[in-house]
Amino acid sequence: MCQLWLSIYNADYGLLNNLFKALGLRYRQKWLSETSKAIYAVAFVNAWQWMGYQFALIMAGMKSIPDYYYEAAKIDGASQWKTYWHVTLPLLAETYKLSLIVSLTGGIKAFSEMFIMTKGGPGNATYTLTYIMYKAAFREYRYGYGMAAASIMVLECLLVIIIINRLVRQSEDFYKPRKNLNFKAG
Template structure:
């Protein structure tokens, strides 16, 4: 193994296929999107270079502000909901004495394998004006009634909940896998020292899941920034564009209005926002020991 690890040609041959796929299907399309965002292009004819016109138009669009606000709301709701409930459920079923662990593990993950369309139709029938939720209020003798998806102020929260409910199981599976990787000796030592289960999980489980939480956080926050499917199915971006996101702006401009330059400008901003979020999360979760080593190296260089 050491022989091959020290052979740069062997390393290059191993990574070449994956690198080629990444360049062909990820890097080159991103560069093309960035380039076409500076043009006036309908997707068929030759693009015309227009400089920063698309970006000036984008940043001056009121829907752009609404879209970014919706992405922030969406990201916060799904992150808090998914990571909180996924952590509680994962820790709960990690207790081997608990009955029904296998059933609960499957039950929590079932929404993930369902089609997004099916999930949206299900919750749409619950939250619409004549839906199940309003019927329950009526059955309870209350006059309270809302068209949850037709209210421009409530719709984004309802859509965020639908996404959070469906994909919580994915975060749950990741956290369960993270808990399984923690040696049981730590918990046995904590029990000998008189720690309760809650204190043991707070002092052992949560800190040792830092890398898992980092990955979960990146998935949920970037997922909020890229939100599209639920908006498209449940509200179509409405009412009155109140549930637009940058992805929906891109879709509307490119595929409905054939204004690909403007749509790709929105896509470029979205990609940059995702990259900034990933860098910020990596910075927050950076290894403290690595930071100390970097500080020592810096002092040595200065000395």
């Protein structure tokens, strides 16, 4: 995956710059060589890599919602937006929460993209805690520093999970029927 994106991002013959050239735009970038753009280019590759997994998770969640909820909303005169807001979204809240947790913690612990594509460069623009941990422990033999970076990464992941769980807290009342939803057009 990273080798493919290295070719796409190549400043001289890469697909992305050649696409801009074919469109008649004079927009050429050194995607992985500029400190201001490298982290975004690598983060996009990481997001792209896991996007299919996230879509599969959400699709599985949507397929698990029984049709009678949608039929009831249609009978009550709900628009597509209100059906999504009052039926789909509440029933997919746990799926969205899991997807968000997996995405954010995956981004925090990203390593292979930085290692393969930039080696942490240019300079240290694409350093992540996992890359710092790897570099300190296995290249510089500073195991204590590497362990400290690993501990901070674990604490960051736990903090993200706690924050998301508090923000998307589910209660028993969430699944109880609501009154006065005013689905009728009127």
